[in-house]
Structure formats: C-alpha cells, structure tokens
Amino acid sequence: MPELNLLKAVNLALRQEMRRDERVVVYGEDVGYEGGVFRATEGLQQEFGEHRSMDTPLAESAIVGTAVGMAINGMIPVVEMQFGGFVYPAFNQIISHVARMRNRSRGRYTLPMVIRFPYGGGIRALEHHSESMEALFAHIPGIKVVIPSTPYDAKGLLSSAIRSPDPVIFMEPKRIYRAFKQEVPEDDYQIPIGKAKVEQEGTDITLIAWGAMMQETRKAAAVLSEKGLSPEVIDLRTISPYDSETLVKSVKKTGRVVIVHEEPRSFGTGSELVTMLTEKAFLYLEAPPARVTGFSTIIPLPRGEQHYLPSTERIVMKALETIQFLT
Amino acid sequence: MIFENYNPLEEKRFQVMDETGNIVNPDLMPNLDEKTIIRMLRTMLQAREIDLKLVMYQRQGRMLTYAPNIGQEAATIGSISVLEKEDWMVPAYRELGAMLWRGMPLDKMFTYWYGNERGSHMAEDLKILPVSVPIASQLLHAVGIAWASKLKGTTEITITYFGDGATSQGDFSEAMNWAAAYQTPVLFICQNNQFAISMPRSKQTRAHTLAQKSVAYGMPGIQVDGNDVFAMYAASMEAAERARTGGGPSLIEAYTYRMGAHTTSDDPKRYRSDEELDSWKGKDPIARLTKYCLNKKLVSEEEIETWRKEYIAEVDQVFKQVEQNSDMKPEEIFENMYSKMTPQLQEELDDYKNYLAWKERGQQ
Numbered sequence: 302m303p304e305l306n307l308l309k310a311v312n313l314a315l316r317q318e319m320r321r322d323e324r325v326v327v328y329g330e331d332v333g334y335e336g337g338v339f340r341a342t343e344g345l346q347q348e349f350g351e352h353r354s355m356d357t358p359l360a361e362s363a364i365v366g367t368a369v370g371m372a373i374n375g376m377i378p379v380v381e382m383q384f385g386g387f388v389y390p391a392f393n394q395i396i397s398h399v400a401r402m403r404n405r406s407r408g409r410y411t412l413p414m415v416i417r418f419p420y421g422g423g424i425r426a427l428e429h430h431s432e433s434m435e436a437l438f439a440h441i442p443g444i445k446v447v448i449p450s451t452p453y454d455a456k457g458l459l460s461s462a463i464r465s466p467d468p469v470i471f472m473e474p475k476r477i478y479r480a481f482k483q484e485v486p487e488d489d490y491q492i493p494i495g496k497a498k499v500e501q502e503g504t505d506i507t508l509i510a511w512g513a514m515m516q517e518t519r520k521a522a523a524v525l526s527e528k529g530l531s532p533e534v535i536d537l538r539t540i541s542p543y544d545s546e547t548l549v550k551s552v553k554k555t556g557r558v559v560i561v562h563e564e565p566r567s568f569g570t571g572s573e574l575v576t577m578l579t580e581k582a583f584l585y586l587e588a589p590p591a592r593v594t595g596f597s598t599i600i601p602l603p604r605g606e607q608h609y610l611p612s613t614e615r616i617v618m619k620a621l622e623t624i625q626f627l628t
Numbered sequence: 629m630i631f632e633n634y635n636p637l638e639e640k641r642f643q644v645m646d647e648t649g650n651i652v653n654p655d656l657m658p659n660l661d662e663k664t665i666i667r668m669l670r671t672m673l674q675a676r677e678i679d680l681k682l683v684m685y686q687r688q689g690r691m692l693t694y695a696p697n698i699g700q701e702a703a704t705i706g707s708i709s710v711l712e713k714e715d716w717m718v719p720a721y722r723e724l725g726a727m728l729w730r731g732m733p734l735d736k737m738f739t740y741w742y743g744n745e746r747g748s749h750m751a752e753d754l755k756i757l758p759v760s761v762p763i764a765s766q767l768l769h770a771v772g773i774a775w776a777s778k779l780k781g782t783t784e785i786t787i788t789y790f791g792d793g794a795t796s797q798g799d800f801s802e803a804m805n806w807a808a809a810y811q812t813p814v815l816f817i818c819q820n821n822q823f824a825i826s827m828p829r830s831k832q833t834r835a836h837t838l839a840q841k842s843v844a845y846g847m848p849g850i851q852v853d854g855n856d857v858f859a860m861y862a863a864s865m866e867a868a869e870r871a872r873t874g875g876g877p878s879l880i881e882a883y884t885y886r887m888g889a890h891t892t893s894d895d896p897k898r899y900r901s902d903e904e905l906d907s908w909k910g911k912d913p914i915a916r917l918t919k920y921c922l923n924k925k926l927v928s929e930e931e932i933e934t935w936r937k938e939y940i941a942e943v944d945q946v947f948k949q950v951e952q953n954s955d956m957k958p959e960e961i962f963e964n965m966y967s968k969m970t971p972q973l974q975e976e977l978d979d980y981k982n983y984l985a986w987k988e989r990g991q992q
Binding site for chain 1: 716745746748750752757758760762765768769770771772775776777779780786798799802803805806809960963964965966967970971972973
C-alpha cells in the first residue's frame with residue numbers, strides 16, 4: 302500500500318474517479334498543463350487529455366458558472382479555485398445557482414459537481430492566501446461542505462464528493478498538504494459525507510476540530526493524556542451537513558467540549574455546534590462549551606499568523622480550564 | 629454573410645421587413661414556409677394576450693409580480709424558432725414568446741409566476757432552464773451546457789437571453805470571453821429593450837452598439853431590428869448554423885423596446901415620456917407581421933380575432949386551475965434541497981410540523 306501525503310491522495314482520488322467515469326472533467330486556472338499551482342491535478346492532462354483536464358480563462362465566476370451548465374448537460378465537473386481567497390468572484394454563482402438549481406427546478410436539474418480549493422493559514426503566504434471561511438459556505442442551504450484532515454480521508458471523501466448527486470465544496474487544508482504521509486489504499490473506497498470520526502476515545506473532555514486544526518488538536522490531546530487525562534478527539538470531516546449524532550453522543554459521555562477552528566470566531570462553525578450541543582445535551586454539560594478559534598479579525602500577514610492560528614498550547618489551556626470548571 | 633455585411637462597429641442595423649410590413653431587403657428574406665410564418669404570428673399573438681391578461685390579474689390582486697414582454701415578441705420568437713428540439717434554451721425572465729414556441733405548458737409558466745417552484749419543473753424532453761433572476765449569471769450556464777455538448781461530440785447548440793443592462797455585468801464579459809476562447813456553440817441574444825428598469829441604454833455604456841462588444845472577444849456580432857421577426861430569424865439562423873458546424877458563438881443585439889413596465893411593481897411613466905412610447909407603438913412587432921400576413925393573404929382579420937379569443941379563453945381557464953392548485957405543503961420546501969433530506973432539515977421540518985399540530989389542537 303503506497304504511503305501518500307494529502308496532496309497526492311487528492312490527486313489519486315481525481316485520477317481514479319476520472320478513470321472510473323468519463324463524465325468526470327477537471328478544470329480551473331493552471332489546472333491542466335501545469336497540474337495546478339500545488340500540483341493537485343498533476344499528470345491528469347497527460348493521462349486523460351485536454352478534453353478532460355482543462356486550463357481555463359482567469360475567471361472564477363465563469364469556472365463555477367460553466368460547471369453549473371456542464372453538470373446540467375450530463376458531465377461531472379470537478380473545478381478548482383486556486384486559493385480559498387479567490388473564490389469570492391464565484392460566490393454569486395455558488396449561492397444563487399449551485400445551491401439552488403435542484404430546489405428551483407424541483408429536482409428536474411441537479412448538479413453533481415465539486416468545487417475544490419486549498420484553504421487556511423500557516424504557509425507564510427501573501428494576502429488573500431490564508432483564509433479559512435468554511436462557515437460562509439456552510440451557511441448556504443443546498444450545498445455540502447467537506448474538509449479532510451488526513452491523506453486517507455482526503456481520498457475517500459473526495460471520491461464520495463465526486464459521486465455525490467449534490468454539489469460539494471471540498472476545502473483542502475493546504476498547510477498539511479505535505480505535512481505527513483499515510484497508507485492510502487489504491488483500492489476504491491468512500492468515506493460517507495456527513496459522518497464525523499471519533500479518532501480517539503476518551504471520557505474527560507470532547508475535542509472537536511477539522512482540517513489543519515486536527516494536527517494541533519491531536520497534539521493537544523497527547524499533552525492532556527500525558528497529564529493523565531482522557532480526551533476524546535473528533536474529526537468533524539463534514540461541516541455541512543454535520544454529524545450531530547456523533548457529537549451529542551460524545552458530549553453526553555464527557556460533559557465537556559472544546560471546539561477548535563481556524564475561522565474567525567464570530568458566527569463561526571463553532572457557534573452552530575455549541576448551540577446544537579446546548580440544545581441537545583444541556584443537562585449533560587458539566588462546563589460551558591468552549592472555543593479555541595481564529596480571531597474575529599482579518600487574518601494577519603505571516604509575521605502575525607502565530608498569534609492568530611490556534612496552537613497546541615491554546616487548546617491545552619482551554620481544555621484544562623474546561624476540565625477544571627467547578628471541580 | 630449577414631453578419632459580415634452588418635458590421636456593428638459601423639453602426640449598421642439589419643432589417644428585412646419595415647414598420648409597414650414591407651420586405652425591404654428581399655435578398656436576405658429567410659426562406660420560411662407559410663405554416664411557419666403563421667405559427668410565428670400566432671405565438672406572438674398568444675404571448676401578447678397572456679401578458680395583457682396576467683398584468684390585469686395582477687391589478688386585480690389575483691397575481692403576484694409579473695414581468696411582461698409586450699413589444700419584444702419578435703426578438704424572442706424570431707430567434708428561438710431556429711432551434712432544433714435537441715437544443716438548449718437558457719432564459720433570463722422576459723422570454724415568454726420563446727418558451728411558448730418551445731412548448732412550455734401555460735400551467736407551468738403561470739405556476740412559476742404565481743409563486744410556486746413547481747412551475748420550473750420542466751418535462752424531461754423540454755430543454756429549458758428555469759427563469760434566472762440574477763442579471764447575466766445565466767450566460768455562464770449556457771456556455772457550460774454548450775461546452776458539454778461540444779465535449780460529447782453532439783450537434784446541440786444553446787441559446788441564451790439577457791437584456792441591455794446585463795452587458796455591464798462581469799458575468800457577461802466572462803461568458804463572452806470563455807465562449808469565444810473555447811468556441812462553444814452558443815447564441816447570445818441580447819434583448820436591448822432600451823431600459824434596465826429606469827436606466828436608459830444611452831447611460832448604460834459609452835459603446836454605440838451592444839453588438840460591437842463581441843469584437844473584442846473575437847466573436848461575430850450584429851445589431852438586428854428586434855421588432856422584425858424575419859431579420860431576427862435570418863441572423864439567428866446564420867449564427868445557429870455556424871455554431872452547429874464548429875464555428876463557435878455569436879452575439880445578436882435585438883434592438884427592441886419594452887412597451888410595458890419592467891415588472892408590475894414598476895411605473896415607467898417616472899422615467900420615460902409618452903411620446904417616446906408612442907413612437908415605438910408604430911414599430912410594434914405584431915402589427916408589422918400582421919400587416920405582412922394580411923397583405924400576403926396568409927391570414928384574415930377574422931382568423932386573427934378568432935385566435936385572440938381562443939388565447940384569452942385559454943388563459944382564463946388555465947389560470948383558474950393554477951389558482952386552485954398552487955398551495956405548497958411544508959415538505960415541498962425541504963424535499964429538494966438535497967438528493968436525500970439531511971438530518972438537520974428533517975429536524976427542522978419535524979419541528980415545524982409539531983407547531984402545526986399544536987395549532988391544529990387549538991394551541992394546546
């Protein structure tokens with residue numbers, strides 16, 4: 302079984318889906334000949350030709366807008382936005398059409414399509430290259446939002462996204478594109494959209510995260526375990542629709558929860574999860590649900606990123622506070 | 629050939645039939661059989677009667693906001709009539725005539741404007757996209773559909789409609805550029821009806837014609853008398869044949885006039901004069917084709933009157949049915965958000981049903 306990093310796992314998923322189904326086409330800026338600025342689509346044009354893996358004009362709204370038409374006319378477009386910070390010119394297409402076409406036509410026109418892009422900070426990049434704005438997309442009814450945190454999951458989730466009859470926003474944590482390798486089966490497998498993963502079982506506190514923040518959260522859990530505590534670690538994996546069942550079950554068991562995300566705190570995904578957990582597990586809570594998040598500020602340029610991005614230590618401190626609450 | 633001879637940069641406008649119904653450009657008169665010409669006239673008459681009735685229903689409080697097409701019947705019917713059944717239509721929201729031509733059932737159309745999404749559930753063999761409200765955004769869907777047609781190696785082409793205001797939008801530019809770059813088989817039909825709600829065409833852009841915008845994208849473009857159904861047909865047919873044989877997209881600016889309001893919520897008297905409106909009444913596309921047909925003895929005044937009465941009676945009857953069958957169940961709001969209802973949506977629906985049951989029980 303090959304050991305792959307997250308980026309190579311994305312590439313493998315695209316390759317296998319394109320082999321499996323000739324309706325799958327991949328396109329975006331620098332996606333074809335060059336194979337993407339991160340090389341996520343490397344080799345696809347060579348294997349499948351210029352009609353399956355295309356370079357496009359520099360026009361994000363058009364990349365998404367044409368994908369709507371492609372999907373209506375029988376293709377399965379998997380389009381790339383070069384960076385999360387450049388998706389906004391396409392926002393009107395996403396919110397006004399991608400998310401609405403099925404409902405608007407009462408099921409007559411459906412959009413099996415994927416919009417994938419690298420997101421998040423920590424790579425010392427220029428402005429508009431570090432945002433983590435999943436809540437913006439998760440707030441839109443009619444699309445699904447998926448974020449993998451491991452190479453294995455990236456392949457299985459992207460494969461599911463491409464086979465999904467619903468449009469999927471697939472956000473890739475570019476900070477950990479090449480951070481570590483994992484055994485990724487060449488065999489066909491899918492990870493269901495809408496299911497969280499309990500990565501580590503525990504009884505003292507539930508730590509919920511996704512994407513690049515899983516790295517910090519795993520490290521924080523290790524620190525807590527060393528202190529003799531028993532953290533439960535959950536990778537949300539799908540932001541929308543999220544897996545409330547798994548989260549509620551865990552929090553009912555531990556009575557304490559810390560949610561970790563990179564996006565700005567206000568109106569973030571954490572706000573929704575805390576509300577849901579409060580509604581469904583109110584009498585089980587031993588401490589106020591807590592959040593460790595990016596600030597409700599513009600994400601700073603690289604010299605300030607270390608302040609903004611949640612660190613292992615920030616997660617450990619918040620977890621200890623929550624565990625020690627009224628005990 | 630028509631496109632070549634009517635360079636939009638020279639501000640030429642293509643016309644075949646003048647305002648009195650005379651053929652002034654016989655060399656370029658399209659070769660249409662009598663049956664097709666009569667069908668064009670009848671569809672234009674039908675669209676006009678539907679518009680008049682729906683605006684009246686709105687005034688009576690029976691109808692919601694409606695966007696009438698009065699004055700633009702030739703622009704839509706002259707262009708849509710070049711399509712084959714396999715082709716796609718991507719509308720904005722002022723293409724009633726084109727939808728009627730393609731066989732869109734009245735009850736569906738009325739259901740949409742009456743405020744129910746069921747009106748946009750087209751039959752499987754009806755390749756029309758739902759009405760698209762955000763200006764110019766639909767042009768990209770047309771390019772994508774046409775691109776897929778090309779990749780699949782079919783001869784399908786796609787026609788898409790938009791107004792003069794849409795040419796100021798970014799999506800117009802992106803769609804035109806992309807369609808030309810990839811040579812996708814699209815007919816861009818710009819219904820220049822002289823107003824974007826209150827904004828006159830002269831203020832929308834410094835460009836002298838909208839058709840000339842095609843030049844920078846490397847695409848053929850032409851300005852056509854949009855109230856001349858024969859000119860619209862001839863230009864559209866040339867564009868369609870080009871698209872079908874791998875020649876890529878074209879832009880047709882249909883120079884026309886919105887004789888009614890933008891929608892029933894709009895009062896055009898606030899921004900344009902009666903004199904201006906009156907001058908365009910003399911160019912009415914239906915009056916023009918009617919004169920032609922009467923002169924050629926293709927139809928009689930009595931026949932036209934009979935058809936009009938039939939159309940009015942049909943609208944009355946279908947609209948009554950729609951009024952009685954347009955209520956929406958709560959489930960319908962949720963069921964088509966995704967291929968399968970998500971747990972969150974199921975929970976919200978159950979919540980709401982609980983509330984309805986509580987209300988039903990007398991709020992106990």
